[in-house]
Amino acid sequence: MAVTDRHTATLALAHALSAAERGLPVIPLSPTKLPALPSPHRLAPEPVRCRGECGLLGHGVHDATADPAAVRVLFSAAPWATGYGIACGHPPHHLIGIDLDTGTATAGPTDSAAALRQLALRHLFTVPETVTVITPSGGRHLWLTGPPGVVVPNSAGRLAHGIDIRGAGGYLVGPGSVSARGAYRLAPDSAALPPAPCPEALLRLIAPPARRRHPAPSRVPRGKGLVRFVLAARRGERNARLFWAACRAYENGIGETLADALTDAAVRIGLTEREARATIASAARLTGR
Template sequence: MAISSRQTATLALAHALSAAEHGLPVIPLSPTKLPALRSPHHDDVPGTPRCRGECGRPGHGVHDATTDPARVRALFAAAPWATGYGIACGRPPYHLIGVDLDTKGETDAGAALRELALRHLFTLPPTVTVLTPSGGRHLWLSGPADVVVPNSASRLAPGIDIRGTGGYLVGPGSVTAHGAYRLAEGTGRLPPARCPNALLALIAPPRHTRPAPGGHPAGGAGLIHFVLAAHEGQRNTRLFWAACRAYENGLGDALAEPLVTAAVRTGLTPEEARATVASAARLTTPA
């Protein structure tokens, strides 16, 4: 069956309406996975202020995303060639974060994510998982309302893309030029799981934190306590994790020596501790 058939378009609308009913803002997508509606401003004079839907006309990509069934129907009526739908990320109620795991060529993004989880001490809970036509997976996570997660491609590791605010995920049931997106068995009834704090720290911009009066920078005491609580076999891993968080949040220079001191108290040598902190600094400092 051709992907532009009337039946495929009808199914796309049905899936989009179901997603909207569950609180997920949606837009129609073309077989290329791009927004199906052309911008109404493509002929505007260069330099015209960018419109994000304030004009009231459709064609603003993810800014058109809605949960209103009447508006969803209107968007799909304006794009009868749509064969799928996109789900806007970063919007209430879930503030969706998409973890896109690729499997092309020699890339094994799933293994890379497991390695990150081990290194940074987090566990991904069961959550909605969408299987892509290429053999990849989209993991849906719920983020906090006050954190803006940017979109990124292979920044965490090769083959791991993040869909955040301003981005969208191809919804299950969509049909593209390369095949259909479908829910992994057993995940369709799950809500998007809460994004682990350690993963959120890796994908969200660092928060600039003021020093606490008379002590370490705010948040620094918690990182030091985290290192001090390490048992044998955890010392280096905990120190590395804490140092990464410190540098990502602009506290690395202030906390480097206190973290080394804490690690030495747990049994590491000063040389081992400083080498681990230096490794964290290299990993988290942009080239």
């Protein structure tokens, strides 16, 4: 099935505009489900740490907007787009995506859904009825809303095998999008539903621990605590811990001071310096610093 015809591109824009009208920031996607616009810095001799500050298009999820005029500009710059992505973590919805995979050759198509139900039983929460998008492979994307001020990181398989989390810095492929593998569509029984609030018990599983709000004698011990928090990371949670610590540092006005120490700590636990710097830069942008 061809996915690059004008009709498909027109439908992608129409669906993206419909999502934007509901306050969901969107970006155009190519048939590979990747952002359709290439980076304006892709030919630079050295990596460029830019999240759209240059004013050019092509910064992936950082281009996401809910302004209809800006959405049209994005899609006019990418006429080959056949779908759209919805950026997670942005107000007013603070969207969180629960991606239930269809499994592998050794796991059936409902394994991830069963794993989520087991988690719900174990941690005493109910999986709410919410917007559900069916993927071309038969998987499910559950849309949930999070509370303001809680940063949910992206993760793959950390919650359980076959369950990925789309949070801050990530995006969900919107219903009506067409990829090289097929179309994304709303589950019929969820078409009229709004995204449901994420259960508190589930939120505790997917978000870093909340910072305790108590007076600190000075900024130096508080900064040392954030560094220790990163150093205590186990495999699979290194990026999430670094991102959380960097967010707290910038929120408390010590981000620039602590950036090198956080980078050193991240390198000590196995990240590369480039990965660490990129994660810290993302935290700085998210917190508006």
